[in-house]
Amino acid sequence: MHETTAPRQTNWAIEVASRMKSVRFPIGKEEAKLRLKGAMVGDERMEDLLEDIDFPIDSPADLLKEIKGQITAVRPDREEWTIEAAKALEGSNYPLTLEEAKERLKGIVVRGADLSRLADKLCFPCADPAELLDQIEDNLN
Numbered sequence: 001m002h003e004t005t006a007p008r009q010t011n012w013a014i015e016v017a018s019r020m021k022s023v024r025f026p027i028g029k030e031e032a033k034l035r036l037k038g039a040m041v042g043d044e045r046m047e048d049l050l051e052d053i054d055f056p057i058d059s060p061a062d063l064l065k066e067i068k069g070q071i072t073a074v075r076p077d078r079e080e081w082t083i084e085a086a087k088a089l090e091g092s093n094y095p096l097t098l099e100e101a102k103e104r105l106k107g108i109v110v111r112g113a114d115l116s117r118l119a120d121k122l123c124f125p126c127a128d129p130a131e132l133l134d135q136i137e138d139n140l141n
Helices: 008-019 029-036 046-050 061-071 080-090 096-105 114-123 130-140
Strands: none
Touching: 008 046, 008 096, 061 096, 061 114, 080 096, 080 130, 096 130, 114 130
């Protein structure tokens, strides 16, 4: 009989669930980080995955869903993310404000960072899409 062991990444949900026992939801980022400190998903620390999740989280199921979203988020290469961002910016009014940039870029994840959160590090207003994309690229490096 051949026994197969499930890869370590499949155990992350059990780890999260066990560490969230007796937690009262909604839960904030700091409490989630504290409870999940030291937990790993493959080569990534759970605390790092929590950085790009919007808190508070209303239930254990929502927390698992958000973490799974971070794990499975496609990490586009340089060319792909610029195309995705450019499409999201179509129809924007320029100069572009911080608020509109955040709204349009939400959900585009590059190297583990949601571009809407990265927008706080950029200079606004932006005169055109090229200026915004250049700033994003500079801040990703």
